Amino acid sequence: MDSSGRDFDQGAPSALTVHSYSDPAEISREWWESLSHPSAYLGFDWLRARSATIHGKPRFIGVAGPDGEALLGAPAFLTDSSSHPAYDPARFLGMADLPEEDIAAEPGAAAALARLRGRLEDRASGPSVVSGSPGRMGGVSYAGALSPEGRRDALGLAAAELERQAEAASAELVCWVYVIEDADGTADTVLRERGYTRVSVGADCHLPITWDSFDGYLRGFGAKRRRSIQREVRAFTEAGVTVERHGVEALDRELAGLELQWRRKYDRKADLEATVSDYRELREHVGDAMTVFVARRQGRALGFVTFIEDGPVWWARFPGFDYSAGSEDIYLYFNLVFYHPIRVAIGEGISSISYSMGSYETKCSRGCSPRHLLAYVRTADDASLAADLEVADRVQHRRFDRIARAHTHRGRG
Template identity: 30%
Template sequence: MTVRTGRRIADLADDWARTITHDSVLTLPEWLATDDEGRDGETRYLLSGENGQGAGLVANPIAAGTFPTNDPVALLLSSELEPGGEAGLVARIGDLRATLADDLASCYPVAVSTLPGGYLPGLVGDLRPENVRLLLDGLQKAASDWGCEAVSVLHVPDGSPLTGELRRRGFVGAAFLAQAQLDLTAKDFDEYLAGLPKRRRNKIRRERREFAEAGFTVRLDDIGRRSREMAELHAAQLQSYGYHQVTAERLQGLMDRIERHLAPWCRILVAERDGELEAFALAYEYAGELHLKMTGFSASAQEHFGYFAMSYYALIEYALQAGVHTIVYGPLTYHAKVVRGCALSPRSSYLLVPEPLRERVAQLAELIDRHNRAVFTAMGTGDR
C-alpha cells in the first residue's frame, strides 16, 4: 500500500479530503491548515489508501515547555491529580515521578501524534490493522528523522483500534484526561434544566438572572468583527492561568487564520454591555457537534458568572435552537462540567521510551491510570 507524505496539509489536502471520512471538524484540511500556518516547527502528514478507505497521521516533534496536555512527558510527570481515589496512591505516584524526572527530561524532543487543538489521536480515518501498522511505522520513522528518543500517541479513546498495536510495540498508556461531552435531548433550555437536580437548577437560574441584571446581552457575531477585542480578552484569561507567553498579538494571528480557513463552521457568541464587548465564546459547529474552543471575559463579566453564562448557558441555548445535539467541552474543570450534565470519557496517552526506562514508566502509568479512572467514575456517578 502506498503511503504519501507531506510537510504541510497543503501538500496532501485534496487527497486527504477524498480519503479521510470527516466526522469531526478536527480532521478537516482547513482545520489542519489553520494550525500549519501558525506553527514554526516541523510537521509531518502521512496518508495511506484512497477514496474513503485510507487513514492519515499528523505528527510533530515537541520540546519541553509546550502546553502540558500536548506533552506526554509532562502528563506523566506533572499532570494534576484530581482528589479522591485509592488511599495512598497519590503518594506512590509522587515517589515514582521523582525517580523518573531526570531520565524522562532527557527524552525531549518527543515525536507526538495528536490532532491540533483537540483531544484525539493524530491517526484518523479507516483504522484497520494494516493502516495502523503503516502509519505507526511512519511515526517511528519520523521520530528517528527528528532525533527523538521517545514517541507518543496522545488522547486515545477507550476501545480505539489503535490500542492493541500500540501496546504490541511497547507503548505504555494511562488515562491522564477525560473528554467532557454534553449530549442534549431536551427541546429547550427549560427542559434541559428539568433534567438536573433541583439545587443545581436553582443555582443556574440565579447565575443567569445575575448575569442578565448586570446588563449583559448575548448575541451571535462574526469572526472578523471583534477579533482584536476577543484576542485581548482570551490572552488575559490564559495569562491568568500562567501562560504568559501567549500574547494578544499572537492570538490576533490565530483569529486571522480562523477567519481565513474556518469561518463557515465558526460560531461566536458575544456578551455586550452598552455596546462594549465584555465576554465571548467561540465554538465550531460541524457534523452535529459544537466544539467550544475559546472564551474570554472582562473582570465585570467574571464577577457576574460570565464563565458559566457564556461557556454553558448561552452555548446550550444556541445548540438547542440550532438543532445541535452534542457539545464537546474537552478536559479539565471536570466538576463544573459534570454538574451541568456532561459525561466523561477517558483519553489515554501512550508513550514509547528507551528500553531502560520502560519498566518504571509502565509502573507509573498504571498507577496514574488506576487513580484517574476511579476519580472519573466517581465524578460521573456521584451526586450532581
C-alpha cells in the first residue's frame, strides 16, 4: 500500500483504510485480483494494458480492511479536455448522438439539453474526476465475502476520497460512469444518497446466446430479416472471404492500419505508432484473454474484430476494416462482427456477447438488446443541473425503449 492511505473509524471493531494510487503499477496484482470484478474491464490486466488510452491522471481507489485485505477497488482518473472524449464529462454528458425524434417527444427536453450543453461548454477546459474503466465500462469491485453493510461503508469511503481529490484539483464534477443499470444496487443507493444524479449516457448492446445452432439464431427473426441474413452470409462466402481465429499475437502493424481506417471514419484520433504500442501492451498484459477474428481474401486482411474472453461472456472491443476493399458488397461488418463469432460462441457454450455502445439500430437489428449505461454525476449543490440531467435520462430511456420495441425478435431458442 502507498503512503496516501487514511484511516476511517466506522464504528466497526477495526478501522478501514482508503488508498489512492497515481500509478496502477503501484497496486499489488494479488491484492486487486482477490476482489470480485463485475466484468473483465475491472480486471488488473485490462487496467494495466489500457489505462493510458484514457489520457488522464490515474486516481485508483482501494479500500482495505483491518489486516490490509482488499475490500473494494475502483479505477478513476483526473481528466480534462485533452482526455479521451468518453471520459471528459464536458463531452459525454452532452449526449450529442441523441435523436431529434426522441428529444421532441419528451416535454421540455430541447430546452433542458440546450441548457445542459451550454453549461458543459462553459466548463469544457476544467478538470473532472471520473471513475470508470477503459473501454466505456464501469463498476466497482468488492470482496466476495463483504456484507451489504460492509459494501456500503467501503464505497462511502471510496466516494468521499474521490470527492476530496476533486476539491483539491478544483474539479467541478465527480462522475462514476458506464455502470450497467441494475447491476450494483449498493452503488445506486450510496451514490444517490451522497447527492449524485443518475443519468443514462448510452447503452451496452447485449446478445444472450440461447440457441443450439446458427439456424436457431435465424429462427428468432421474421422471414424478411432471416432471408436478408442468409443473403449476407452467402455473399460473404461466395466472395472467397474466410475468417481466422487468433489470439492477441495477431494484432500487428497490418491490423493497426485497418483500425486506423475505422477510427478515421468516425473522426477519432488515430496514430499508427501509438496503436502498435497499444497492441504491445495488450500482448504483455491481456494475453490469452483476448480473441481476434480476422477476415482475409487471398491472404489480404480485410477486417478484424477483438473480443475479451471473461469466462462464458465475450466483450466485443475494437475492430478495423479496409473500406477500399468493397466491404459493403460482401457484408463484411455483419459477417465478421456478428455471424461468424455467433457461430463460434454457440459451439463453445458462450452465454452472451456484449457489443458495447454505438450503432444501436444496427446491433439491435441483429439480435442485441440495449442495457442502459449509467453515469452518476455529483450535483449535490446544483439543483438545476440535476433537473436537466434527469430530463436527459428520460430522453435516453425513451430512445432505447423505442429501439428495443422496433427490434423485438420472435423466438429465443
